[in-house]
């Protein structure tokens with residue numbers, strides 16, 4: 001945790017150095033090796049060997065960083081300076097084996113565990129959805145079974161693909177079997193689209209996830225979904241996993257398994273703001289595949305998702321025990337720039 005006398009380093013000042021001129025870190029934040037420690041670490045995982053259709057999410061982290069350069073220091077929607085109330089830094093990408101999925105899973109688990117050692121919260125940029133499994137393994141070792149808030153068009157609780165158990169369509173089945181998830185407090189949001197059979201939904205229901213469908217946004221609206229989400233997640237640690245294909249392809253064309261009829265980016269950002277006050281202990285944004293993107297539409301959406309998650313973490317950290325007196329940082333740009 002950052003103490004009151006540490007000078008927090010923030011993003012590069014866009015009025016002094018043009019946005020496109022610096023080495024690429026998320027939101028032009030410092031690299032992790034430029035700060036003594038970070039409250040939140042952004043970690044890139046360029047891995048897409050678990051995909052069932054279009055490849056390319058291995059290039060997601062760089063694309064999200066490139067699309068994050070326009071983010072500004074103050075978030076009016078939540079009245080917070082996400083980079084001022086906490087130290088956020090970018091670790092860069094870890095190298096993972098694209099030919100050996102088991103080894104890749106172990107590498108991700110090890111990297112997340114290392115980064116979390118001094119209390120940093122890890123925000124992971126994928127990569128395909130396979131990587132949620134090793135992150136949950138790491139978190140569950142400290143927290144026990146954890147609630148998963150899963151934004152996705154897909155259930156990702158299928159059993160195997162071509163006999164393979166570790167894929168981007170199976171992470172939450174494996175995590176459930178391994179006892180990593182508190183299934184009484186977990187929820188899928190944004191589910192839609194054709195399935196292999198009705199049994200996919202039945203199998204998922206047996207595991208115990210609550211399902212909020214994409215269509216529920218039309219019928220119920222964001223406020224009522226946020227209320228259901230908060231009721232479901234309250235009472236313990238929460239992991240937030242955002243598959244960018246939860247958005248309609250109009251809002252996120254750059255992804256590997258797009259499904260029509262999805263949420264708008266406005267609906268997703270507003271839902272994420274509803275996480276304030278919940279105990280978010282980690283998050284990922286996965287399935288950004290830049291080769292299918294246009295005009296950075298998907299990259300920008302993913303960057304804004306990360307920004308809202310960082311804003312939620314900033315507010316939560318500022319109101320955590322031992323952080324009294326840092327509340328003013330929420331409303332001030334309380335960091336230094338390069």
Ligand SMILES: N=C(N)NCCCC(=O)O
Nearest residue numbers: 052129154168169257287
């Ligand atoms: N996790 C993502 N994005 N997609 C899973 C889709 C699996 C399938 O091909 O049916």
Ligand SMILES: [Zn+2]
Nearest residue numbers: 153154243245
């Ligand atoms: Zn998906």
Ligand SMILES: [Zn+2]
Nearest residue numbers: 129152156243
């Ligand atoms: Zn997914």
